[in-house]
């Protein structure tokens with residue numbers, strides 16, 4: 047096969063939103079790939095995700111932006127208050143609030159089932175001249191040309207890749223430092239509510255509210271969805287002591303089991319006149335509540351040899367939340383919003399779509415390279 051027609055086979059480890067998004071792109075571009083996940087089934091977990099300008103062009107290229115809009119609700123403003131319900135900040139922007147499980151479903155619908163291999167924990171991998179080989183927990187091996195670690199914040203692909211880089215003296219010192227676990231996030235989604243129970247739940251646009259506590263390192267965000275449900279997320283910023291207490295949680299699986307005691311701790315958080323978080327928790331099916339750790343690190347090294355890291359395996363968040371909790375001034379909010387909305391990358395090997403921003407997008411080096 048000539049160099050021009052050769053298509054590398056991609057092995058993707060992890061069927062989270064990052065792995066599924068990449069698989070959808072490769073499917074669209076007719077590039078061979080296979081997905082592997084240690085989970086026995088892909089559970090629709092989580093609350094709402096905001097789909098902003100950074101992913102809108104990609105979803106348009108994949109032909110799913112209309113589906114996402116149909117499942118989502120336009121979000122044009124947010125209201126930030128303290129627990130006394132005094133308004134701290136009101137911010138305007140333009141994103142789509144979509145239930146995380148709905149987004150997972152849309153991405154999954156683009157990927158043929160036979161390319162997804164569940165119950166396959168990847169134990170090790172190695173590079174073999176022309177390609178890569180992975181060994182999975184069922185003692186099988188799989189071969190490809192490029193390995194993508196989309197295996198989440200505790201990425202074993204990243205750990206193995208970094209060990210190799212370190213041995214060869216190529217790991218930057220910043221990537222040798224352990225990452226900080228800065229934030230715990232508890233998420234859930236109520237069953238459909240009516241206007242009398244939760245005002246604005248039937249509005250055409252998403253009602254996004256954030257309550258920041260004065261005396262506890264907690265904040266809570268609520269979004270209304272197209273299905274008339276309320277997605278809620280509580281963030282607890284950890285200090286050293288609370289960080290140590292949560293040490294065991296890191297090594298456990300995500301799921302409803304881990305969430306119950308945190309639900310009890312945050313029940314009395316005041317969201318509106320006559321409404322506390324406990325009221326929403328009680329209207330949420332137990333099996334969709336989950337507890338997630340957010341960390342604070344952007345790794346510098348994301349590619350080495352034939353191995354690439356994407357998603358939370360490479361980029362961990364928490365920093366912005368920490369600033370929010372310290373009452374970020376409006377000017378800074380605007381700066382973040384403008385920076386984030388200027389970042390509108392397109393998949394350089396698919397036909398490009400019209401950029402719909404009012405200001406030009408930030409430079410995308412990969413686009414330049416592919417076009418050359």
Ligand SMILES: Cc1cc2nc3c(=O)[nH]c(=O)nc-3n(C[C@H](O)[C@H](O)[C@H](O)COP(=O)(O)OP(=O)(O)OC[C@H]3O[C@@H](n4cnc5c(N)ncnc54)[C@H](O)[C@@H]3O)c2cc1C
Pocket residue numbers: 059060061062063064065082083084085091092093094095096146166167168169196197198199201202233300336338356357358359
């Ligand atoms: C349960 C959960 C709920 C969330 N809810 C929200 C939300 O409501 N709103 C929001 O904005 N963000 C939410 N987030 C955060 C956001 O969705 C993440 O930033 C995003 O999921 C990151 O995607 P990812 O694909 O990089 O990693 P993950 O979603 O963590 O996916 C990694 C995948 O890799 C698999 N894996 C790990 N190790 C191996 C291995 N050795 N072999 C094979 N497979 C492996 C895991 O089983 C997992 O399926 C949530 C995250 C999680 C995990």
